[in-house]
Amino acid sequence: MADPISLPTVLVTGGAGYIGSHVVLALLDAGRSVVVLDDLSTGRGASVPNGVPLVVGDVGDAGLVERTIVGHGVNAVMHFAGSISVPESVGKPLDYYRNNTVNSLSLIDAGRRAGVERFIFSSTAAVYGMPEAMPIDEDAPTDPINPYGRSKLMTEWMLRDAASAHGLRYVALRYFNVAGADPAGRSGQSARVATHLLKIAAQAATGQRPDIQIFGDDYPTPDGTCVRDYIHVSDLADAHLAALRHLEAGGDSLVLNCGYGRGYSVREVLDMVESVLGKSLPTRIVQRRAGDPPTLVAGTERIRRLLDWAPRHEDLRIIVETALSWEKKLSVSQSE
Numbered sequence: 001m002a003d004p005i006s007l008p009t010v011l012v013t014g015g016a017g018y019i020g021s022h023v024v025l026a027l028l029d030a031g032r033s034v035v036v037l038d039d040l041s042t043g044r045g046a047s048v049p050n051g052v053p054l055v056v057g058d059v060g061d062a063g064l065v066e067r068t069i070v071g072h073g074v075n076a077v078m079h080f081a082g083s084i085s086v087p088e089s090v091g092k093p094l095d096y097y098r099n100n101t102v103n104s105l106s107l108i109d110a111g112r113r114a115g116v117e118r119f120i121f122s123s124t125a126a127v128y129g130m131p132e133a134m135p136i137d138e139d140a141p142t143d144p145i146n147p148y149g150r151s152k153l154m155t156e157w158m159l160r161d162a163a164s165a166h167g168l169r170y171v172a173l174r175y176f177n178v179a180g181a182d183p184a185g186r187s188g189q190s191a192r193v194a195t196h197l198l199k200i201a202a203q204a205a206t207g208q209r210p211d212i213q214i215f216g217d218d219y220p221t222p223d224g225t226c227v228r229d230y231i232h233v234s235d236l237a238d239a240h241l242a243a244l245r246h247l248e249a250g251g252d253s254l255v256l257n258c259g260y261g262r263g264y265s266v267r268e269v270l271d272m273v274e275s276v277l278g279k280s281l282p283t284r285i286v287q288r289r290a291g292d293p294p295t296l297v298a299g300t301e302r303i304r305r306l307l308d309w310a311p312r313h314e315d316l317r318i319i320v321e322t323a324l325s326w327e328k329k330l331s332v333s334q335s336e
């Protein structure tokens with residue numbers, strides 16, 4: 001193994017956010033040196049560990065990106081910074097194309113000019129739209145049904161074309177439903193505005209909201225509620241490290257799903273929350289949320305084989321337990 005001290009620094013954009021902060025922890029645990037670039041629009045400075053340089057600024061500021069890359073000896077970029085809400089993207093499409101597509105273009109170009117050869121990108125299962133066959137493998141047609149998914153797919157295309165023309169290599173990771181928190185309690189989902197199912201359930205569990213709405217129970221699924229493939233955020237962080245090692249070993253560019261290949265319905269997730277809590281939570285069936293596909297489950301053969309990725313937290317109970325522990329810690333620290 002190479003001496004970690006001699007390995008170049010990794011630039012983590014969006015490293016103050018939910019997923020980026022877990023990847024920063026995983027990089028530090030692996031002995032890597034890191035610099036974070038984040039505008040703190042949804043992230044928190046407190047999520048960046050002590051000792052990690054935090055550059056507060058916009059990923060679309062090419063001059064700042066180039067100075068950061070050169071100043072910190074960066075040779076790999078992990079790009080998490082972006083806007084992440086599907087319903088918001090429908091109402092504000094141009095904001096999403098600007099922050100996710102235009103700013104990614106600027107980042108890729110600034111990186112290229114500054115000599116960065118490795119790029120790892122946060123893509124999404126939303127690029128598949130409403131797929132017919134389950135599980136979804138990476139060769140399934142991409143046909144996103146909202147601006148968020150399109151803004152991410154365009155970035156995948158830019159990376160593919162820039163890789164052919166300019167010699168950079170990349171891994172685009174298409175995340176399914178990211179959930180849970182660092183098992184050591186160092187980070188977790190801290191969004192000020194919650195939209196994700198497990199975050200909403202954790203807020204209800206800690207008394208921050210009166211009940212949980214279930215968006216439709218008349219889907220063509222075993223219990224009528226939507227089925228998703230929930231991946232623990234620390235397993236996702238490990239996938240990023242594996243992707244980095246792959247590129248550093250000279251591996252080809254890849255597009256890979258990140259999930260477990262197993263789906264749980266909304267009801268099954270809420271049942272697990274109640275089982276961990278040892279009490280029931282008030283739920284309400286409401287109308288379907290626009291744009292929700294009934295089922296999304298990842299085909300995972302490719303990531304397991306090509307990155308030799310072996311998840312450690314595949315149990316839904318662990319995902320729920322870590323999410324609830326983090327929410328308790330966060331609600332105590334916010335009330336102090």
Ligand SMILES: NC(=O)c1ccc[n+]([C@@H]2O[C@H](COP(=O)([O-])OP(=O)(O)OC[C@H]3O[C@@H](n4cnc5c(N)ncnc54)[C@H](O)[C@@H]3O)[C@@H](O)[C@H]2O)c1
Pocket residue numbers: 013014015016017018019020037038039040041042043044057058059060079080081082083084099103122123124125175176177178179191
């Ligand atoms: N959470 C999920 O289930 C999920 C699923 C698929 C893909 N993703 C993708 O993963 C990435 C991280 O998502 P997350 O859940 O951690 O969200 P998050 O909102 O917690 O993190 C995003 C971070 O990027 C920062 N940011 C946003 N725009 C920026 C800009 N222009 N310049 C600098 N910093 C900026 C924010 O302050 C925040 O810290 C996103 O690109 C998202 O699209 C997330």
Ligand SMILES: O=c1ccn([C@@H]2O[C@H](COP(=O)(O)OP(=O)(O)O[C@H]3O[C@H](CO)[C@@H](O)[C@H](O)[C@H]3O)[C@@H](O)[C@H]2O)c(=O)[nH]1
Pocket residue numbers: 084086124125126175176177178195196197198200212213214215216226227228266289292296
């Ligand atoms: O209060 C809530 C919140 C969610 N849900 C349902 O729970 C499921 C999961 O929803 P959510 O946690 O909002 O995630 P998704 O809409 O599936 O989207 C996530 O997962 C996608 C990949 O599968 C990514 O593309 C997105 O970025 C990411 O937000 C869906 O069926 C929702 O309708 C509810 O019933 N009630």
